[in-house]
Amino acid sequence: xxxxxxxxxxxxxxxxxxxxxxxxxxxxxxxxxxxxxxxxxxxxxxxxxxxxxxxxxxxxxxxxxxxxxxxxxxxxxxxxxxxxxxxxxxxxxxxxxxxxxxxxxxxxxxxxxxxxxxxxxxxxxxxxxxxxxxxxxxxxxxxxxxxxxxxxxxxxxxxxxxxxxxxxxxxxxxxxxxxxxxxxxxxxxxxxxxxxxxxxxxxxxxxxxxxxxxxxxxxxxxxxxxxxxxxxxxxxxxxxxxxxxxxxxxxxxxxxxxxxxxxxxxxxxxxxxxxxxxxxxxxxxxxxxxxxxxxxxxxxxxxxxxxxxxxxxxxxxxxxxxxxxxxxxxxxxxxxxxxxxxxxxxxxxxxxxxxxxxxxxxxxxxxxxxxxxxxxxxxxxxxxxxxxxxxxxxxxxxxxxxxxxxxxxxxxxxxxxxxxxxxxxxxxxxxxxxxxxxxxxxxxxxxxxxxxxxxxxxxxxxxxxxxxxxxxxxxxxxxxxxxxxxxxxxxxxxxxxxxxxxxxxxxxxxxxxxxxxxxx
Ligand SMILES: Cc1ncc(C[n+]2csc(CCOP(=O)(O)OP(=O)(O)O)c2C)c(N)n1
Numbered sequence: 001x002x003x004x005x006x007x008x009x010x011x012x013x014x015x016x017x018x019x020x021x022x023x024x025x026x027x028x029x030x031x032x033x034x035x036x037x038x039x040x041x042x043x044x045x046x047x048x049x050x051x052x053x054x055x056x057x058x059x060x061x062x063x064x065x066x067x068x069x070x071x072x073x074x075x076x077x078x079x080x081x082x083x084x085x086x087x088x089x090x091x092x093x094x095x096x097x098x099x100x101x102x103x104x105x106x107x108x109x110x111x112x113x114x115x116x117x118x119x120x121x122x123x124x125x126x127x128x129x130x131x132x133x134x135x136x137x138x139x140x141x142x143x144x145x146x147x148x149x150x151x152x153x154x155x156x157x158x159x160x161x162x163x164x165x166x167x168x169x170x171x172x173x174x175x176x177x178x179x180x181x182x183x184x185x186x187x188x189x190x191x192x193x194x195x196x197x198x199x200x201x202x203x204x205x206x207x208x209x210x211x212x213x214x215x216x217x218x219x220x221x222x223x224x225x226x227x228x229x230x231x232x233x234x235x236x237x238x239x240x241x242x243x244x245x246x247x248x249x250x251x252x253x254x255x256x257x258x259x260x261x262x263x264x265x266x267x268x269x270x271x272x273x274x275x276x277x278x279x280x281x282x283x284x285x286x287x288x289x290x291x292x293x294x295x296x297x298x299x300x301x302x303x304x305x306x307x308x309x310x311x312x313x314x315x316x317x318x319x320x321x322x323x324x325x326x327x328x329x330x331x332x333x334x335x336x337x338x339x340x341x342x343x344x345x346x347x348x349x350x351x352x353x354x355x356x357x358x359x360x361x362x363x364x365x366x367x368x369x370x371x372x373x374x375x376x377x378x379x380x381x382x383x384x385x386x387x388x389x390x391x392x393x394x395x396x397x398x399x400x401x402x403x404x405x406x407x408x409x410x411x412x413x414x415x416x417x418x419x420x421x422x423x424x425x426x427x428x429x430x431x432x433x434x435x436x437x438x439x440x441x442x443x444x445x446x447x448x449x450x451x452x453x454x455x456x457x458x459x460x461x462x463x464x465x466x467x468x469x470x471x472x473x474x475x476x477x478x479x480x481x482x483x484x485x486x487x488x489x490x491x492x493x494x495x496x497x498x499x500x501x502x503x504x505x506x507x508x509x510x511x512x513x514x515x516x517x518x519x520x
Contacts, residue, residue: 343370
């Protein structure tokens with residue numbers, strides 16, 4: 001058995017059952033092993049950003065890591081942005097990177113690079129296997145690290161000769177630590193803070209955004225008057241009718257500052273102190289007031305759901321608190337694109353138990369609050385601010401959940417980063433309805449320029465106007481084997497979306513939005 005085969009067998013035994021890949025010559029021993037060994041589904045991504053984005057979307061929905069198979073330093077480098085997004089979401093991931101043979105590297109062949117250095121920038125754990133006989137134990141450790149709460153990025157680099165040489169066999173999977181419980185004294189301290197009656201908020205993230213986490217947080221909010229908030233970009237959140245409607249921290253910094261004015265206590269539940277996306281001259285970094293105290297109820301690796309339930313009990317909150325619906329009633333709107341009206345329409349038509357992957361940038365901001373009363377669904381987003389996450393993340397989520405409809409809400413500029421994921425959707429017959437918001441500008445960047453106090457000039461228009469020439473999303477999708485339709489109104493969208501949801505397989509709807517301009 002080769003080192004590569006011992007790795008594949010060890011990962012399968014460690015509950016890693018999908019390999020998203022874009023291999024090259026140094027990964028050939030792994031391809032040969034995957035040909036021989038059963039138990040690992042292989043999915044090709046036509047660029048490494050697709051591979052890593054798929055692995056992230058898969059991990060969010062499956063709750064366990066996929067393996068990625070990437071080619072040397074440059075292949076890994078191509079995938080880094082979506083590994084970064086995955087890391088910010090605490091998604092587990094096992095990256096296997098093939099590399100130059102140990103004895104060949106001193107000759108400095110073209111693909112030789114500082115692979116370890118590249119891997120370190122986004123990984124919690126990096127190792128280069130030195131001997132074929134160590135590959136199995138190294139891969140067991142990589143899988144254990146990835147599975148360790150709250151989910152980690154493990155990157156194992158395997159030189160080609162180490163991969164093709166004789167190994168001793170697979171390694172036994174290593175035990176994965178459980179989430180740590182929150183100490184009773186922490187619960188008592190936070191209970192005292194929240195009972196003080198001063199304006200308080202619970203910032204929820206990670207496990208706290210699951211249905212049981214939100215139900216427990218709702219009990220606390222009901223008993224104390226504390227508010228609840230999710231991050232601006234949620235890694236995964238249980239939402240929809242009958243679930244606790246929790247809004248996100250606004251993206252626009254001044255809106256966020258206003259939302260949290262007067263707050264005295266912030267309780268972090270799997271969340272970090274809420275910083276703005278960027279710094280702006282003369283403005284603070286945190287969206288909470290200066291005199292607002294921060295208290296940690298649960299760190300991301302701790303049992304946030306257990307901590308919320310224990311806190312709710314500690315303060316004597318009722319066991320069952322009815323959930324009042326909040327926000328707009330779902331209804332099919334008409335006329336040109338408007339983010340909130342689109343959200344209400346989507347809420348009216350979203351299939352039960354759908355997964356919504358949101359990389360819609362400015363077009364998406366009003367969709368979130370307008371879908372509180374949609375049928376129950378999960379919402380996943382790019383958490384690291386690196387755009388080009390939607391298509392591949394939706395693709396990976398569809399691999400993880402073949403029985404659920406996936407709806408990808410994709411801004412056009414961001415979509416161009418990783419549109420090849422559509423090809424993977426077609427190849428794997430994945431059940432994804434992709435909606436592209438074709439406003440044909442980098443609208444957010446016009447806003448950022450203005451926030452900085454400047455007015456756009458010719459260079460800004462060159463950099464922010466992506467409509468010269470206009471992208472033809474129907475042609476792009478069809479060229480990759482995905483059926484597509486262009487719509488220009490909400491009623492047109494509603495008809496097309498309903499039909500797309502009535503069938504299985506990938507589909508793309510280009511929503512042609514009146515070209516946004518500074519004047520309109
Ligand atoms: C990997 C990466 N590259 C560049 C950026 C900078 N950036 C942020 S938003 C954006 C454009 C977004 O435009 P689009 O996706 O069309 O959405 P819109 O603003 O029009 O809603 C860019 C280039 C980024 N966030 N991440």
